[in-house]
Amino acid sequence: MNRADVLGPVRPEKAPPSGRRSRRSATLVTGCVLAGLIALLALVSLFWLPYPADDTSGGRLAGPGDGHLLGTDKLGRDLFTQVMTGSRIAVEAGLGSVIVAAVLGVTLGVLAAFAQGWLDDTLAAFLDILIAFPTLLLAMLIVAARSATLGSAVLAIGLAQSAVVARLVRVLVKRVLAQDYITAARTSGTSWPRTVAGHVLPNIWPTLVVNLALQFGLAVLAEAGLSYLGLGAPPPNASWGRMLQEAQATFTTAPAGALAPGILLVLLVIGVNLIADGLRDTLDPATRGRRA
Amino acid sequence: MRINKTFLYGTATAATLALTATACGGSGSGGSASGGAWDKNATVNIGSLYEPQNLDNTAGGGQGVTEALNGNVYEGLFKLTDEGKVEKLLAEDYKVGDDGLTYTFTLRDGVKFHSGKQLTSQDVKYSLEKVIADDSQSARKSNLAVIKDIATPDARTVKVTLSKKSISFVYNLSYVWVINSQAKNLKTTEDGTGPYTLAKWTRGSALSLDRFPGYWGDAANNKRVVFHYYKDATALNNALLTNAVDVVTSEQSPDALDQFKNNQNYKVTDGNSTTKLLLAFNDKAKPFTDVKVRQAVSSAIDDKKLLESVWGGYGKLIGSMVPPSDPWYEDLTKVNAYDPARAKTLLAEAGYGKGFSFTLDTPNYDPHPTAATFIKSELAKVGITVRINTITPDEWYTKVYKNHDFTATLQEHVNDRDLVWYGNPDFYWGYDDKQVTQWVEQAEEASTTAEQTELLKKVNRKTAEDAASDWLYLYPQIVVASSKLSGYPVNGLNSQFHAYDIKKKG
Numbered sequence A: 001m002n003r004a005d006v007l008g009p010v011r012p013e014k015a016p017p018s019g020r021r022s023r024r025s026a027t028l029v030t031g032c033v034l035a036g037l038i039a040l041l042a043l044v045s046l047f048w049l050p051y052p053a054d055d056t057s058g059g060r061l062a063g064p065g066d067g068h069l070l071g072t073d074k075l076g077r078d079l080f081t082q083v084m085t086g087s088r089i090a091v092e093a094g095l096g097s098v099i100v101a102a103v104l105g106v107t108l109g110v111l112a113a114f115a116q117g118w119l120d121d122t123l124a125a126f127l128d129i130l131i132a133f134p135t136l137l138l139a140m141l142i143v144a145a146r147s148a149t150l151g152s153a154v155l156a157i158g159l160a161q162s163a164v165v166a167r168l169v170r171v172l173v174k175r176v177l178a179q180d181y182i183t184a185a186r187t188s189g190t191s192w193p194r195t196v197a198g199h200v201l202p203n204i205w206p207t208l209v210v211n212l213a214l215q216f217g218l219a220v221l222a223e224a225g226l227s228y229l230g231l232g233a234p235p236p237n238a239s240w241g242r243m244l245q246e247a248q249a250t251f252t253t254a255p256a257g258a259l260a261p262g263i264l265l266v267l268l269v270i271g272v273n274l275i276a277d278g279l280r281d282t283l284d285p286a287t288r289g290r291r292a
Numbered sequence B: 001m002r003i004n005k006t007f008l009y010g011t012a013t014a015a016t017l018a019l020t021a022t023a024c025g026g027s028g029s030g031g032s033a034s035g036g037a038w039d040k041n042a043t044v045n046i047g048s049l050y051e052p053q054n055l056d057n058t059a060g061g062g063q064g065v066t067e068a069l070n071g072n073v074y075e076g077l078f079k080l081t082d083e084g085k086v087e088k089l090l091a092e093d094y095k096v097g098d099d100g101l102t103y104t105f106t107l108r109d110g111v112k113f114h115s116g117k118q119l120t121s122q123d124v125k126y127s128l129e130k131v132i133a134d135d136s137q138s139a140r141k142s143n144l145a146v147i148k149d150i151a152t153p154d155a156r157t158v159k160v161t162l163s164k165k166s167i168s169f170v171y172n173l174s175y176v177w178v179i180n181s182q183a184k185n186l187k188t189t190e191d192g193t194g195p196y197t198l199a200k201w202t203r204g205s206a207l208s209l210d211r212f213p214g215y216w217g218d219a220a221n222n223k224r225v226v227f228h229y230y231k232d233a234t235a236l237n238n239a240l241l242t243n244a245v246d247v248v249t250s251e252q253s254p255d256a257l258d259q260f261k262n263n264q265n266y267k268v269t270d271g272n273s274t275t276k277l278l279l280a281f282n283d284k285a286k287p288f289t290d291v292k293v294r295q296a297v298s299s300a301i302d303d304k305k306l307l308e309s310v311w312g313g314y315g316k317l318i319g320s321m322v323p324p325s326d327p328w329y330e331d332l333t334k335v336n337a338y339d340p341a342r343a344k345t346l347l348a349e350a351g352y353g354k355g356f357s358f359t360l361d362t363p364n365y366d367p368h369p370t371a372a373t374f375i376k377s378e379l380a381k382v383g384i385t386v387r388i389n390t391i392t393p394d395e396w397y398t399k400v401y402k403n404h405d406f407t408a409t410l411q412e413h414v415n416d417r418d419l420v421w422y423g424n425p426d427f428y429w430g431y432d433d434k435q436v437t438q439w440v441e442q443a444e445e446a447s448t449t450a451e452q453t454e455l456l457k458k459v460n461r462k463t464a465e466d467a468a469s470d471w472l473y474l475y476p477q478i479v480v481a482s483s484k485l486s487g488y489p490v491n492g493l494n495s496q497f498h499a500y501d502i503k504k505k506g
Helices: A018-047 A079-114 A117-132 A135-145 A150-177 A180-187 A192-228 A240-250 A256-283 A285-291 B063-069 B121-132 B169-173 B233-241 B291-300 B303-311 B340-349 B368-380 B393-402 B419-423 B434-444 B449-465
Strands: B043-048 B078-080 B086-088 B091-096 B102-107 B147-154 B157-162 B196-202 B206-211 B224-229 B266-271 B276-281 B357-363 B385-391 B408-413 B470-474 B477-482
Touching: A018 A079, A018 A256, A079 A117, A079 A150, A079 A192, A079 A240, A079 A256, A117 A150, A135 A150, A135 A192, A150 A192, A180 A192, A192 A240, A192 A256, A240 A256, A240 B233, A240 B368, B043 B063, B043 B233, B063 B224, B078 B169, B086 B091, B102 B121, B121 B147, B121 B157, B233 B477, B276 B291, B276 B368, B291 B340, B291 B368, B291 B470, B303 B368, B303 B470, B357 B368, B357 B393, B368 B385, B368 B408, B385 B393, B393 B408, B419 B434, B419 B449, B434 B449
Parallel strands: B043 B224, B357 B385, B357 B408
Antiparallel strands: B078 B086, B091 B102, B102 B157, B147 B157, B196 B206, B206 B224, B266 B477, B276 B408, B276 B470
16 A cells, blocks of 8 residues: 555655755754754763752852852752753653654544544544643643643643644544555455554544654753743752743843753754654655655 | 732732732832932823722722822822822821810911812811721721711811720821812722822723822922733833833742843842731631740751742841831841751640641742742641642632631731731631730820830731741842833832832933
8 A cells, every 4th residue: 555545645656856855864963963863962961961850069159160060049959950951851852742642643533533523523522622622721631630740731731732733643644544445455354453453543643643753852942941931840940931931130240050051942943843854754655755 | 919908808810810019117218319400391101000990999999999099099198108108188287185185286377179179177077087988998998997077177177086096097087088089980080189190091901190280289290190901910021111101010920030130221139028928827717826836847947948949139138017108117026047957846735746737828920929939838847748739829718717717828928017907816827815915905005106116116026936828039129120210219118109209311
């Protein structure tokens, strides 16, 4: 079977121009380098930090240098240490949310695709409502019901994103189910679960993976936003969002406190988006054909 | 939201929570009227973070109501000056009976409401009854509950009988607005006797006051006052930098001050405040039932370093609930002072030699998360593990304040003379000392202020020694104003901001 079956009419596959191919891989490589850098920081922070996380010996708002690469915050804590811890929280938030979104979203999306008649309409409407529901409000509800932890934030973001994933999966699966080979598989006696596992999922994963990569970037931003509002990882965890919030008042006198987490946040999100872009070009023949 | 009395009567609102700033106390005045002619018809633009919820101070309008209207639009029988003194205002004279239970007030003659009606004793009676009514959310409701009877023998005489002696009665009256008894819709309009009338209130943006031509006293030094409301401190400072406002009622971060301090176009004043940051233990919850544990925690935290971290060089250390502007102040910073070695010894004596862990319910807005982080780091050094649980102001109100479901928490307490809350064993922190309760009751029924002061000093010392709470520091009260301005209040007493003395150069 042809993967192009997944998205609409089959197009004749043209070989892309060679320059296009290299630009495509350049996107992917740049993305991997940027995101990899942050991932490396996060990984190292598990084993080594320049200063203990709660060491307040640095002096108030010390500038960069003098034993502190990026300087210190109001309480005298090393900023580089915090930025490293923050990168770990960002990666955890991104991965956690995407896993929640993927598991829930795919399950819900596949079920919705199989639903018929009024149930189908109801599910579609439900997903639309969930998408329209602000992530922030959802997060506040969850935080109120549980407490402000990274887990609550991840759950809220994952839930909100699962609706987006589910809607996409529903459309993708519906298209696959309309294909002749599904009818053939069913006629030959393959059960629905086996059909889904063997024929449907393999045909939707390229689009799905690209979407999940995009969701990862959005989840990192959402977690920073929640932490900025005090709804994410509780202090003293140095989430980038919290660091930005704390540095806001001192931005004019000690800009490093806001610049460091801000720049890393941008780098990670750009990196992940570039990866998504590169993956789409590489994995998705439909867009490859169109954009070439 | 900070703990102020308004809040304590269940009027917590989202808008008062953010970066609340109020304070009160002390001395000084906003810059002397230096040379140059000032404009008698100037418009003074005031920048503030506290927009009122409504314009009625018995209906939970928040601290913004006091800031904009107290003394400007509404007046009481007495007023609290920026120096913390109680002076006669609408009361021309008053007498206290020998039993200390009857107060006879003579009203000033020729006072008119903005609507034109003459002030009579009926209006005063109405105003007092409004504050103590069942549905009143006034800050002073419980303080004025001692009122047994209000009589009006003639149009200019009000006779109040108390059920028991209350030495703070006159002081508390400075918070009671005298309102026209025939006024309607006090939530969006007004009818007071003050030097200004309400011109316009644009919700979410500004509230303007115009000079009242029929004012009984000296006319205001400016023609119009506009309170501009901002959501965050940065926007507020920018407004000051671009001359959109002439004065900021209360700065919330020391770091924004440099841009004003080194600029001759601005004046920065460091006034007295009564706002205290508390690490409040639940004295009825283990392990804080043990005095030694509370003393140990108090000794383990370097308050000086925390104050320096949050406020740069501003603010003061206090060793108790009492700020220097309260009459019963004593320097108790040496009681349970910073001494980690002592903390460890005390912990061992209390049976917590190996330390313990507890949850610190932390309001999710500044400066609480910063303070919580610092406390966690300090207590780790003596073997105590702190779990920080961030909560919203609403959660704080329900979980901590109403249900007492907490082990320890952080909170700002803004009011002056609020030491007396330690005399209430049912207050959220659960401090229960029979002797202290008795002293507080006796102090309120004292015949002289000297006697009251002496008793409250005892309360102060006892609560400090018991480490009833850990009083981390006293906030500064920083006002930044254009150098064209003079005569503005610098102490922001209990959120008041009297605007009538402000002079603006042309």
